[in-house]
Amino acid sequence: MAATPVWSVDPRTGKQRERVAVEATPHEVDGAVRAAHTARAALADATTRAAFLRGAAGLLDGAADLVVAAADAETALGPGRLTGELARTTGQLRAFADAVDEGSYLDVRIDRADPSLTPPRPELRRYKVPLGVVAVYAASNFPLAFSVPGGDTASALAAGCPVVVKAHPDHPATSELCASLLRRAAVAAGLPAEVVGLVHGFDAGLELIRHPLVSAAGFTGSIRGGRALFDAAAARPVPIPFHGELGSLNPVVVTGAAAAERAEEIGTGLAGAVTLGAGQFCVKPGLVLVPDGPDGDRLADALAKSLAETGPGVLLDHRMRENFLAGVRERAALPGVTAPVAPGPGGDHAVAAGFLSVGARDLLEGGAHEPLLEECFGPVTVVVRYSGQREAADVLGRLGGNLSATLQLSRAEGEGAPGPAGELIRQVTELAGRIVVNGWPTGVAVAPAQHHGGPYPAATSHSTSVGGTAIERWLRPVAYQSVPDALLPAELREANPLGLPRRVTGG
């Protein structure tokens, strides 16, 4: 059987740029996983891991021009955005190196023996060990920060887990370039290059999730693709954790008081959040509750003006463009839905941003309006005009899980006693992993307290794929009972030779 070539495609023209690789055969996937598995012992030393992550960040920064050019040629995201994404990516690698140095991710807990208890308590010392080989499924829309050198890879390596990345077909050349830099950094840190593997091809992705030596997976992508892999992970003879980020509507609620206070500012800000990266953000606001009446009208007008002024955008690939156009057509045809600024084609390879509008009552009682409650990837949002908090609450009550929920509140609502705004906070907390007030959900800060996840389908687990605690996904606890000090891992020895933070109980 001939190898299936993997082409790098220019989304601005739809033309094949170069033949980058071939799709991995089952044998090749097996080889990559086995090589990674064999290399895992080399990752046991924390100092080496931290040096590796910092070295990788340095090599990526040093090759910034090359990396940004490669990614732009394949994704059309533009050098500005991609330069920022690279900085975010290398910052993330360094942040995980810092987390490794600091050590609290090991969650060391020590209970001293207590013979006075009934029954007597033995000595227990617990920390966390890496799971083993992690499969990383790269995202289309972040060729760096959620792909080969992205958060899943960085956090897994930080945890001590080798990774095999399944490249996204939208940026195979960028993937190869980044993988080669990571592998070079590994070797420079004294590690085998095989701690980072890369495979191409849909079937290779399925092989990977089913491989007995793969111990966990991270995924960023669509509900359909993510659910298929989640199901495969759960159906294995030995099921493994599947940390997937699948889809999110990211509702926004604009209160009447907020619209009265700053309708134009909110409308313009919303347009920016909807069109950033051509609307290809997992945290793009996809449903916006705007009050009925003149203040809401002013907001919609400002949104319309900004969107109409936005130039056409190129989506990541042709299929995505078709899905966007079909999704918009389907939604615009629903009863009661208007398109004040019609989203649609913008030349042969681009799309024009826009928004749809519908009354809350139509949405709630229409019966066929479910598509409005589903993510539509690309530069479009749905404005739902509501009358009274009860109606807004009813719409929120129809939503599934989300990565984010945003409230636009007036100054007084933010400063005063909770009241209705407090009730909104409570309601969206049930819906989402991150609550934003008077800002926009786009731009997920890489920070220790970040949470990028949420109830299904936002995420398939309760973990985060961004921020300090993302490392927790790739570790499992082990307790050592009455183990002599000389035989304990260094992390748990009484003298604490690694200087780790730890919680000690008793004695």
Add this chain to the structure above:
Amino acid sequence: MAATPVWSVDPRTGKQRERVAVEATPHEVDGAVRAAHTARAALADATTRAAFLRGAAGLLDGAADLVVAAADAETALGPGRLTGELARTTGQLRAFADAVDEGSYLDVRIDRADPSLTPPRPELRRYKVPLGVVAVYAASNFPLAFSVPGGDTASALAAGCPVVVKAHPDHPATSELCASLLRRAAVAAGLPAEVVGLVHGFDAGLELIRHPLVSAAGFTGSIRGGRALFDAAAARPVPIPFHGELGSLNPVVVTGAAAAERAEEIGTGLAGAVTLGAGQFCVKPGLVLVPDGPDGDRLADALAKSLAETGPGVLLDHRMRENFLAGVRERAALPGVTAPVAPGPGGDHAVAAGFLSVGARDLLEGGAHEPLLEECFGPVTVVVRYSGQREAADVLGRLGGNLSATLQLSRAEGEGAPGPAGELIRQVTELAGRIVVNGWPTGVAVAPAQHHGGPYPAATSHSTSVGGTAIERWLRPVAYQSVPDALLPAELREANPLGLPRRVTGG
């Protein structure tokens, strides 16, 4: 359709004692879940939850005579063991109340805004919120500590999640009694009784796992039953976490030096661990690597002597007794397997303890010896005689995941440099959630650093069902970005009115 009665059965005679309840219909399961879901808001206050847990412990202790008598009549575990189990259970309820008071389970993290960063970092405040209604599947072998008032229930309530327990058919009357005490404690603490629900019946258990308002499940039981529920949890339109403890062989390795030092002590101790609770412990040592030669022979002799002196034991139910007898027969018939003390029937309703013995080479090369690597519930263990560390390592390499692994080492092996004992520690860390040296795995201490879980099939997730971190299973993180102080949950406010431990970054 007539209701299916639920009978309490005396395992010492096989006779029905009393009709306790009826199996829950789908409508009744729905009612219990909805009532629990409605009651969840009442659990939001941490002080109330802690008082509830302590009140429940008090009521259970106050009714100790009743509870122990009820459990003994249905399980034949004996008043001594059950009195200890009740103390463990109420101690566990109080320990989770203490954890609620202490507050670090909320894992509060605060990142102050940093406008000097590129891009500027917004303020982020993260903590954890309860998932919602938790389904708890009670274990056969611990009618208290892993059943209605057990660790899953205690940790879920501590997290703020109402529970609906699926009673185990081996102790329906004990389950009803304990549920009534928990519900009385709830009401005394000012909570709705519906924060604790109870249903009976196999089908009710399936209804429960599929119910849209159930948000997570805890399970202790067999691989077959647990895997079926795990699969159902994963197949839901909205999958939920399933924390199951399914099965474990709990390997023990006795080194040559340890056998030389104290063969008789180890053999006798092993007999005690194998017959405790008639061998019905999930951490019963089920496979013991004993060195070839005279020291190993002395160990086997001491084991044989102790087991032969152990009186017959009554298993939890008739089906379990049949499975034990069939399991022992199947294993004893394998080539090369001997039965130095034959386990088997011990009167009409009891069983006699014993052990099987096999050479490591027979086990490794026999081809049909897989059953020896699977848990056999009841008072039996398999002694594998090995020659040299390499052979022991080969046997360990054939095992799946385990709750525990135990090493019996000589004094010198514990005190000296790691060497071969260190290599054993490293190998069993890959296999198990808890490593015990020179003790026995039975008796899982309720303690902050405990870990009772392990690679599949020991557990279906990387969490623990015993110890302080068991509460983590029922919570998910939420981050609040730029939310005004007045609108934040009290747990996250700047002034820290609840006095919670927190990690603050920046500013």
